[in-house]
Amino acid sequence: MNFLKSIGWETHLKPFLYKKLPQKTGWSAVLGTLCAVAFIIMTITGMILAFYYVPSPDKAWDSVQFITNEVPFGSLVRGLHHWGAGTMVLLVFCHLMINYLNGSFMAPRQITWVTGAFLFFVVLGLGFTGYLLPWDMKAYWATIVGANIPNSYPGIGNFITRFILGGDGMSGFTLSRFYAVHTLILPACLLIFMAMHIYLIRVHNLSDPRERVAGEKLPEETGKPYRFFPEHMNRSSIAMAILLVGLFSLAYFVPVHMEDKAGTFIADYLPRPEWYYMWLFQLLTYFSGTWDMIGSLVIPIGGALLVLFVPFISESRMKGIINRPISLAIGTTFIVCVTFLTVMAYQEAKPYNKTIVIPSGTLTTEQKAGLKIFVERECAYCHNILGKGGHRTGPDLSNVVRKHRTAKYLANYIEKPTSVFPSSTMPAYALKPEELNNLAAFILSLDFKKNGQPIEVSTEELRKSWK
Structure with a gap:
């Protein structure tokens, strides 16, 4: 009993575990838990990889090869980290999109939404910075193309590119900078925003699916309560098992492909990013010359700002997908456009018409x-x-x-x-x-x-x- 008191069981842990959630909470609520699980997987596998990885242009590619071919279970660990990264992007995106469609960002949960949006941006940043670390052709050239996107920005474009690359071009400074951001700065940001996000969820609880208008008075729930533990954790455990089986299967049966070392000359090599950035690379092909800034700045940065400020610019007070046809149309259009651009990008990634x-x-x-x-x-x-x-x-x-x-x-x-x-x-x-x-x-x-x-x-x- 003294031990339970010393860890704050009655005052902190018990209320946390047995907190009541809305009874009609759907399965989509487990996405938040899965995002946290994916982050834990990425952290554990990332630490294991860091034991063997050497962040220098001369050794990076060789160290990844050593991890893959020589370290016990190294290929599996690298596969989990690789596939986990893409899965985490997908999970956070789906979590954000479902909350948008349901109107869960409305008062009093505006800041909860903002922290969730920042989490999504940080996850994308982790994907971009981690992409370079294998130091192969794909990573090298895709990073160069991505880092040069700000060049079209008036005034500060060249400064931003030089800041990203650590100089006039790709070098050891670029690799060490990306490694530091990927392993230190962005994980710290992710932990901070995740802690804020979880805290705000505990304060305001999950959005009640019974709400049709934000802030409406709802009758007290009767019947068996739906709590974080054990009811919600039971659902989450099933989802976690599916996630783990899927990731381990991908890591084992679809090992990560390693391309030639960066700097190898291949005349017809085509730089291409990971799938979750392919839509942006394709978007850039539709704008050239004086229109470059539309594809590289206006659309992506404008879209990011819209996502952040959705709770403050949305005038609708209706909640639930069925009651929000305009939001459903916007969300569907966005998904269709991103899917179309991604498919087109993969089509153009095939050997070109000579x-x-x-x-x-x-x-x-x-x-x-x-x-x-x-x-x-x-x-x-x-x-x-x-x-x-x-x-x-x-x-x-x-x-x-x-x-x-x-x-x-x-x-x-x-x-x-x-x-x-x-x-x-x-x-x-x-x-x-x-x-x-x-x-x-x-x-x-x-x-x-x-x-x-x-x-x-x-x-x-x-x-x-x-x-």
């Missing part, structure tokens, strides 16, 4: 030589011309003439991109001066008003004609 657009007019000897270099170096993999050809990870080269670029400017940019644009993600090409001039001449020939109508030709056919 064609190139050139002017119908006769090219000079210098321009023909530049065209050959353009094809052999797989420039069309990143760059398109008039929206056709490769993936849109690089700018459309048909815009170069309109920007009044000179051959010297283009040659310097191709030879060493970061000397012209410090945050460029384009790799440097070791070409001879004559080759640089020829390639620049071909790019400048893409003036379709001057050199003839655009025609689309197969790069394979061009290669055959050069043999």
Whole structure:
């Protein structure tokens, strides 16, 4: 009895465990518990991985290989961490979306919603920072593309990119910075917001499904109570068992693929992020030039602010999915759009259509030589011309003439991109001066008003004609 008193059983723990919840609480309420369980799994597996991981460009990739192939159960632990990350993003998103559709963010639970939204953003941040740590090609290039998204922001864009990367480009500073943020700063933020979230839930309780209008007086519940323990924990235990079986199955039967070490040159390599960021990468392809900021700033940042301030801008007092048709329409539209963008992103992640657009007019000897270099170096993999050809990870080269670029400017940019644009993600090409001039001449020939109508030709056919 003295022991129970010393741990505050009667005053703190017992009221916490046996707290009454609304009797009509649905199964969706277990999502909050599953989010906490996923975080615990990520913490345990992350600590095990940290025992063996070396956060340096020279050792990171090798240390992950060692974990996967040499450490007992290392592949399983890494798989749990990998699949757990994506699962945690999905669980927090579903938890947030269901509460939005039900109107559970209304008074007095506005700050509960805000802390939940911050938890979602922190989880996304953990996914982004953890993505780089294996230091393979996929992680390296996807991080470069992601870190360069703020470049289109006026005034502070370049500063933000340099701050993220720890300098002008990817380096050991980038890796150590991401490692520190991933293992120290963001987990601390997650713990703080999680503690606040749980505290506010204990203060205001779960939203009662019987409510049709926020704040309405409800009759006292009768019959068997529904408590956090044992009733809610019984449900949560079933959901936890399903979650654990699913994660262990994925970790065992679908081991995490490791790509080549960062820095390996692959001409037609396509940077791509994890599935929960694919929609954003696809969104960016629809905005270029002066419209870049719409896809990189206005939509994502504006959307995040809307999520945060939903409780303060929503005028409806109705609760429950059935009673909130507008919210249901907005939520459904959002899910459909994100799903569509994600599917489109995976479609475009397939091998690209190897064609190139050139002017119908006769090219000079210098321009023909530049065209050959353009094809052999797989420039069309990143760059398109008039929206056709490769993936849109690089700018459309048909815009170069309109920007009044000179051959010297283009040659310097191709030879060493970061000397012209410090945050460029384009790799440097070791070409001879004559080759640089020829390639620049071909790019400048893409003036379709001057050199003839655009025609689309197969790069394979061009290669055959050069043999």
